[in-house]
Amino acid sequence: MLRVRRLSLRYPNGKLALADLDLNVRAGELVTVLGSNGSGKTTLLRCLVRTLKPTAGEVWVSETELTRLEGEKLRRARLELAIISQHASLVKRRSVLANVATGSLGRHDSWRTNLGGFPDHEFQAAQRYLGEVGLADLGRQRAGTLSGGQAQRVSIARALAQRPRVLLADEPVASLDPEAAEEIMRLLRRLAVEGKLAVLCVLHQVELAYAYADRIVGIRDGRKIFDEAPAGLPRDSVRYLYIERAA
Amino acid sequence: MTVGSETQSPLAAAFRGWGAPAASALRVVLILVGILVVAQSFWMVQARPQDLITGVFGMADFLRRASPPDFSRLDAALWPTLETVDIAIFGTIVGVVLAVPLALMAAANVTPARWLYFLARGIIGFARAVPDLVWALLFVTAVGLGPFPGGLALAVHSIGMLGRLFAETIEQMDMAPVDALTLTGARRIQIFTHAIVPSLLPSFLGISLYRLDENIRSSLVLGFVGAGGIGFQLLTYMNLFDYRKVSLYLIITFVLVLGAERISAVLRQKLA
Numbered sequence: 001m002l003r004v005r006r007l008s009l010r011y012p013n014g015k016l017a018l019a020d021l022d023l024n025v026r027a028g029e030l031v032t033v034l035g036s037n038g039s040g041k042t043t044l045l046r047c048l049v050r051t052l053k054p055t056a057g058e059v060w061v062s063e064t065e066l067t068r069l070e071g072e073k074l075r076r077a078r079l080e081l082a083i084i085s086q087h088a089s090l091v092k093r094r095s096v097l098a099n100v101a102t103g104s105l106g107r108h109d110s111w112r113t114n115l116g117g118f119p120d121h122e123f124q125a126a127q128r129y130l131g132e133v134g135l136a137d138l139g140r141q142r143a144g145t146l147s148g149g150q151a152q153r154v155s156i157a158r159a160l161a162q163r164p165r166v167l168l169a170d171e172p173v174a175s176l177d178p179e180a181a182e183e184i185m186r187l188l189r190r191l192a193v194e195g196k197l198a199v200l201c202v203l204h205q206v207e208l209a210y211a212y213a214d215r216i217v218g219i220r221d222g223r224k225i226f227d228e229a230p231a232g233l234p235r236d237s238v239r240y241l242y243i244e245r246a247a
Numbered sequence: 248m249t250v251g252s253e254t255q256s257p258l259a260a261a262f263r264g265w266g267a268p269a270a271s272a273l274r275v276v277l278i279l280v281g282i283l284v285v286a287q288s289f290w291m292v293q294a295r296p297q298d299l300i301t302g303v304f305g306m307a308d309f310l311r312r313a314s315p316p317d318f319s320r321l322d323a324a325l326w327p328t329l330e331t332v333d334i335a336i337f338g339t340i341v342g343v344v345l346a347v348p349l350a351l352m353a354a355a356n357v358t359p360a361r362w363l364y365f366l367a368r369g370i371i372g373f374a375r376a377v378p379d380l381v382w383a384l385l386f387v388t389a390v391g392l393g394p395f396p397g398g399l400a401l402a403v404h405s406i407g408m409l410g411r412l413f414a415e416t417i418e419q420m421d422m423a424p425v426d427a428l429t430l431t432g433a434r435r436i437q438i439f440t441h442a443i444v445p446s447l448l449p450s451f452l453g454i455s456l457y458r459l460d461e462n463i464r465s466s467l468v469l470g471f472v473g474a475g476g477i478g479f480q481l482l483t484y485m486n487l488f489d490y491r492k493v494s495l496y497l498i499i500t501f502v503l504v505l506g507a508e509r510i511s512a513v514l515r516q517k518l519a
Contacts, residue, residue, distance in 0.1 A: 049430055079432045089423035093445045102441050106432025116440035155427070162431050 001027045001198035002048075002166045007057035009047055009222075017043045018054065018222045025198040027165065030189050032209040033202045035219035036242045041202045044219070045170050048200075049083050050074060061166055079106045082159035083168040086175055088151035092144030096135065096154055099143045100126035103161030122161070129157040133187060149180030156187060160195075167191065169201040173208065181205070185212045206238055313490035316498055324480070328499055330394050331476035334469065335462035335507075338401025342462075343455050346371075346406045350413030357417060357443075371414070375407025379465050383474040397474030401462045409458055416450045453515045460511035467500055477503075 004023040010016050018040050025031045035041045046052040048059055050066060059066040061080045069077050082103070090099045104122045105113055112119065118126075130136050133153040138146070146154060152172060159167055169188060173181035189212050192199040203209050209216050210230045218225040218241050226237050352358050352367035382403050386396030424442040433441065470478020477496055484492040 051430070075432050075434075078430070083430050085427075087423055089427035091424045091442050091445050092421075093449060098441075102428055102433065103431050105428065105434070105437045105441060108437075109434065114434075114436045114440060116444060158427075158431070 001025060001062060002200060003058075003060040004048070005058040005060070007044070007047060007054050007059065009043060009052060009054045016222055018047065018057075021057070021219075021222070021224050023200075023217060023224070023227070025166065025200050027196045027198050028192055029214045030192040030199040030201065030212060031215045031217060032213040033200065033217045033219060034204075034206060034209055034238060034241055039219045039241070040222035041219055042170055043222070045083065045168050045200075045202060048168060049078065049081055075106070079162060080165045081168060082162045082164035082166070083170065084152070084155050084159050084172050085170045086172065088146075088148075088155040090143040090146075090151055090154060090158075092142065094143055095139065096141050096143050096146065097123060097126050097130065097139035099154055100129055100139075100157045100161050103129075103158035104163075106162060126157070126161055129160040130154070132160065132191075133157045147180075149176050149183060152176060152180070152184055153187065156184070156191075160191070164197065166198045166200065169199065171202055171204060174204060181208065188212070309490060312488075313494035315491065316494040317489075317491035318495065320492060320495065324477075324495060324499060327470075327475075327477050327480045328503065331466050331470075331478075331503070332463060334394050334397040334401060334466040334474075334476055335459060337398035338405055338462050338466070339455060339459045341398070341402035342405025342409050342458065343451075345402070346409035346413055347451070349406065349410045350417060353410060353414040354417035356420070356422070367410070367414075371407050371410035373407070374403050375411060377404070377407075379404035380468065380472060383469045383472050387473045392473045392475070394475030397466055397469040397476060400469060400474060401465060404465075405458055405462060408461075409454060412454045413451060416447060416454070420446055449518045453518050456511045456514050456518075460507045463507040464504055467503070 002023070002025040004021060007018055007021040007023075008016070009018040021040075021044065023031075023044075033041050033044065043052065047054045048066075054067055057067065061077065064077045064080070066074070066077055066081075090096075091102070098118070101118045101122045104118070104125065108119060108122075110119070127136065127139055130139055133156050135150060135153055135157070138150065138154075143151065143154065156172075167188070172188070173184050176184065185208050188199050188201060191197050192214075201213075210233075213230055215227060215229055216233055216238070217227045218238065220241050225241065226233065228237075349367045349371055352363045353371055355364065358364040358367070379400050382400035383397055386399045390396050390399070420443070424446065425438055428438045428442050466476055466478075468478045470476045470480065471482050473479065477500060481493060481496045481500075484490075484496070
């Protein structure tokens with residue numbers, strides 16, 4: 001579903017942030033990316049959603065290649081790709097349900113959505129997505145009243161409202177307590193398996209990666225070091241990602 | 248760590264050597280300057296406490312002649328009271344309508360262009376720097392006596408006050424939802440109505456209600472320069488030595504100011 005071919009990014013100052021990175025995520029698969037700070041994990045995600053423009057390589061989402069698209073074509077192609085980040089980034093003053101429904105805006109271009117409203121059927125859909133993340137009862141509540149774990153689940157529901165094929169997650173559990181983190185990972189896993197989504201999740205927690213991933217990708221200095229199922233991945237290989245380079 | 252402090256200690260000691268006397272000398276100078284500033288202000292306003300003591304009798308005389316307040320003309324006082332409130336409402340509404348687009352240009356994070364930013368900041372600063380009473384004087388000269396120049400004066404001054412507060416609110420806005428919606432493929436207008444407006448609206452309403460409260464207080468005195476409302480009546484009866492009517496208007500003023508303050512505070516609390 002998501003295929004990345006020889007993706008490279010060189011910053012204007014000459015630093016190579018990503019080097020010839022290859023990556024596949026099939027529908028129904030949860031792949032986690034591990035790496036130390038500055039290894040290029042987040043840069044990879046930002047290249048995929050094109051908030052950064054890669055200097056070389058290809059990003060395929062189903063049958064569309066994203067790196068060479070611009071403007072309206074890029075916006076349409078990007079609808080297939082949803083991203084959640086460390087912070088839920090909800091509009092705190094609005095209801096939870098409205099926050100979920102904003103995920104659908106990209107599909108609509110009407111005076112109603114332009115003036116801050118939604119088509120009625122999107123509210124029903126939003127309610128369904130809220131049920132899917134286990135928060136069906138909280139739709140009417142203000143988003144600002146939610147706990148961190150709840151807010152993150154709402155942001156996942158918003159991503160679902162976008163009806164993506166690929167779900168990217170940038171350290172989705174970094175600011176959550178261990179229990180909430182496990183819940184989010186279980187949810188992502190379920191969405192991959194039951195919703196047939198391709199889920200690519202950048203993580204800092206090695207244990208969570210082992211517990212929930214179909215495959216673990218290790219990145220160091222912008223290069224892919226390994227790409228293995230957890231069962232076949234020795235802990236030493238993971239540890240190597242975090243060892244400081246000899247001075 | 249100990250190594251670091253030891254290497255620094257000779258330097259620190261050197262500073263202590265002359266730093267402490269310099270600091271205390273500076274303190275003495277600052278205290279002297281402070282005393283001078285206060286003393287010259289008392290001299291400039293020609294403060295004479297003895298006049299205040301003899302003035303007590305004048306005040307007592309005024310109070311005696313002003314009581315009881317002339318409530319028989321309460322009905323006639325209603326019109327200027329309404330005028331005062333309406334000047335404030337007009338000034339606030341027009342001020343808000345004009346301040347919002349200016350604030351969008353004067354907020355560094357959303358301004359469309361650098362020159363628009365400076366232009367908007369200039370207009371807002373100028374509107375604020377000139378007091379509302381001076382604006383009223385100017386508009387009375389331009390459009391004549393009555394409530395209209397008062398409303399215009401409050402509108403222009405409100406642009407200055409509201410524009411700055413609105414712009415600051417926009418600059419402190421949480422941009423994360425805006426970025427998140429951009430990535431969902433929402434269009435610019437949708438991002439504006441779905442993420443920016445809901446985040447800002449409660450703060451903007453609160454600021455506007457506070458402004459309305461301030462404007463009611465300002466519009467009370469605008470009448471002194473001929474811009475309608477209670478102030479004009481107050482001045483007129485003062486000049487006619489009709490102190491019982493003056494005290495009536497003072498009571499109305501008191502009720503109006505406290506009422507507006509309470510209502511505005513309660514509404515703002517509801518918004519928060």
